[in-house]
Amino acid sequence: METSSINIPSHMRGNKTVGAGLSSWVLRLDAVAKCYSSAEDDYKAREIAVYERLGSAGDHHKGVMRYYGVLDNAGVLVQFARHGSIRQYYSRLEQHEDVPLSTRTRWIEQTAEAIAFIHSKGVIHCDISSNNVFLDENLNAIVGDFSGSSLDGSPCLSWYEASHSHPDMSIPSIPTDIFALGSTFYEILLGKKPFAGLDECSIEESIRAGRFPNLEALPSLQMCINKCWHQHYESVDEVLEDIRQQVTLGLAPTDFDLPANAH
Known part of the structure; x- marks a missing residue:
């Protein structure tokens, strides 16, 4: 006797099946x-x-x-990202320190993992920020909003925020995403965007002059962020390696000597 089966699409297999018959599933x-x-x-x-x-x-x-x-x-x-974006989540808190440092560093690692994955698929996000990193019901970070992304080298349809892009980098690439990751990590750790209070022209002038926000106030990952901003990484896999090394070793802020222009 011939039997039939229902093949649930791979992208839906993580969802609860509430009903099924010979010809369909719910x-x-x-x-x-x-x-x-x-x-x-x-x-x-x-x-x-x-x-x-x-x-x-x-x-x-x-x-x-x-x-x-x-x-x-x-x-x-x-x-559905139950807790909204990380930026929205912070806006509902009294202070960003209400989120444990271990959770913030987990969000950073999860974000980097996701960006490394999309790069492996020929996608450049082109608008990485904590506004496009969302939180699911378990407060895990998930990256979304690809409506402006570059696919296989196609022109992008949107661009990063001024605080998340180098003004002299205008073509979507792995380095442009990595620069934005540095600013996103900064915001996740401190609860505010880098260059807060400056207009776009002033931000661009600061970046061109190599004047970046002081990283000494960061509780972690200062060197990683500095290297993102100064194009010292060739891939997000390298970023991930540094993140995991520091998180695993539990290095304190003073364990790294920052370059003078990181202040």
Whole structure:
């Protein structure tokens, strides 16, 4: 007797099955609809293309916002980030120190892992910040918002915040994402963006002159952030290696001597 089976798509296997029959299954999705106007078709198409690249062949990365498909040609269904972005999460707290340092460094490591993964798939994010790193129900970091990303060297459709980009780097690349990671790590650790209080022109002038925020107040990862800003990494895998080394060894801020221009 011939038997039938239901093959649940790989990108949905992490969701609870609440019902199944011979011809269909019912899954519970903790999802939101991201909708676009008709004038934003390019952004929608890019986001779909990136998500399908990142989630293909059953190799979805846990640090990337889960993608469930297209919604009536108007938008996409993506994972619901219960706690919003890290920036939103901090805005609801009295102070960023309310988040244990171990949690903040975990977010940094999870973010770097996700970016290393998307780079391996030919994607440059082009807008990394704590506004696009989200927190799931277990307070794990997940990277999302790929509507402006570069895919296989295509032109990007959005660009980083001034505090997260070098003004002399205008082509999407691994180095542009790494620079943005440095600023994102800074914000995760201190609860504020680097160059806070400066306008965009002043930020650009400071970066060109090599005047970066003082890193001595950071509780961890000063050297890693400094190396991100000064293009001392060739890949995010190298960034991850430094993060894991410092987290594993539990190095204190004074264990590193920062270059003079890191102040």
